[in-house]
Amino acid sequence: IFRKSRLSEIIRLARVSLLGTVVIFFALLLDDQGVSNYHAYYKTFAAYYLLHFTFTAVLRLWAVSSVQSLVRRGIISFPTLLVGGSQLARTTYHELLRTGRHLGLRLVGYAPVGDAAPDAELAAALPLSGSYQRLPAIIRAGRIEQVVIAIEPSEHRRIQEILTLLEGSPVRVSVLPDLYQMLLGSVKVTHLFGTPLIEIKQDLLPVWQQVLKRVIDVVGSALFLVFASPVYAFTALMVRSSSPGPIFYRQPRIGKNGVPFAIIKFRSMYVDAEKAGPALSSDHDPRVTPWGRFMRKVRLDEFPQFWNVLKGEMSLVGPRPERQFFIDQIVQIAPHYRHLHRVRPGLTSLGQVKYGYAETVAQMVERLKFDILYIENMSLAMDFRVLLYTLKIIVEGRGK
Known part of the structure; x- marks a missing residue:
C-alpha cells in the first residue's frame, strides 16, 4: 500500500467510480415511465458519482498516508538482503541506509558473490548471511522480503544465475541497471533508493487480465470441445x-511452478516409438505414422490438450511444456529456462509460431528467446496475436 502513488490512486479511483456509477445508475435508478423531466436523472447521476468518489478517496488517502507514516517511523519494515560484497555493494549499502528508510527497507545481512574477500567496511556493518548460492535457504530462514542485487551490471551471467536461484521465492527483487539500458530507455528504472534500480516484475499480468485470461481459457476450451466433437470423433x-x-497418448510434462502433469495428444507415432529412450521428432521421423504426419501439419494431434486447458494445467497461449529429460539438458546451457515455469504452459506459443518445432536441444535453446520475450511482454493482446498467427499456420498446413 505504501508504495502506491496518491495521484495514480485518485485517477484510478475516478475511473472506477465512474464505471460503477454508470452501471448502478442504469441498472437500478433509471425508470423512465411517466417521467417528463430528465434533469433529475442527471443530477442524481452527478450526486451519486461525487458522493461515491469523495467518500472512497478520503478513506483510501487516509489508509495510504497512515501506512506511509508507520513506515517512516520504522514501525513497519521489510527485512532486506544485499547480494554482493564488493565496493559497489558497500556504496549501495550506504545509499540504502540513507534513503531506504521511507520505503521500510531494513538491511539484515549480505550474501557475497565470487571468490574475492568481502569489502571490510561492509563486513563490519552487516552480518554475513551466507553465500549467494544458498539464497533460497537464506530467504526462508531470515524471512527476507526484499533482495537488492548489488553487483556490476556487466556480469550478465552471474545476475542471470542469481535471478534463477530466486525464481519462485516470494520476495521483491531489484538490480543495478546497465548504463546503456538507462540511456536507451529499454528498461523502466526507478530512483526510489537513491541509486537507480530496476524492479524485477513479480506480477506478469494485472489481476483483471489474469482472471480474464483464465475465463477465456475455460470458456474457449469448453466451447471448442463441444463444437469440434465431430472432428474429435473422425x-x-x-x-x-x-x-x-491406443487413440490417445499421455506423456509427463512440466507445468507451472515445476509441477508435472500428463499432457494428452492424439497418437501420431507407432506404439513403442520411444523404447530406446526419449527423442525429439524430426521432419522425416520414421516413428511417425502417415496419418500422424498429416495431423502434425494441421496440429490435429494437439486438440485433446483443450482438456488440459480446461483442467487448469495449461493455457491457450503460453510456452510449450517440455519433458524433464530435456529440461535437465536445456538448463545446463540456459539456466534462465526456469523462468518459463512462472506461467501455465500453452497449447500454442510465440516460440512455436515464430520459430517452429525444435529437433535438437540446441534449437530448443534458440527458441527459448521467443518464449522469454512472450513472458516479459505478456498481455491479452499478445495472446490474441499468437492465436491468430497459429490459425494462419494451421490453415497453411505449416506444422511439422
Missing part, C-alpha cells in the same frame, strides 16, 4: 485405423 477413428495402438 480423428479418433483415423488414428485407430491407421496403426495398432
